[in-house]
Amino acid sequence: MEEESRLNIVLKQLIENNEYLAENYRKWARVAASGGLNEVSRQIEEAQQFIVIATQKLKGALNLIKS
Numbered sequence: 775m776e777e778e779s780r781l782n783i784v785l786k787q788l789i790e791n792n793e794y795l796a797e798n799y800r801k802w803a804r805v806a807a808s809g810g811l812n813e814v815s816r817q818i819e820e821a822q823q824f825i826v827i828a829t830q831k832l833k834g835a836l837n838l839i840k841s
Contacts (some may be wrong), residue, residue, distance in 0.1 A: 792829040
């Protein structure tokens with residue numbers, strides 16, 4: 775049970791970190807786009823989508839622990 779409690783905390787931290795990172799990626803994608811670096815912006819946005827997917831998976835894992 776102690777492991778589940780620790781895992782619960784770690785998953786929440788990972789989710790929070792990923793949400794911060796995703797926002798940071800969006801910010802830099804906008805910066806790149808505003809500088810005319812459209813392909814760079816697209817690549818950053820694509821990388822950000824992987825973070826979003828990873829966050830969804832982590833949330834799913836967290837929900838499984840809570841069930």
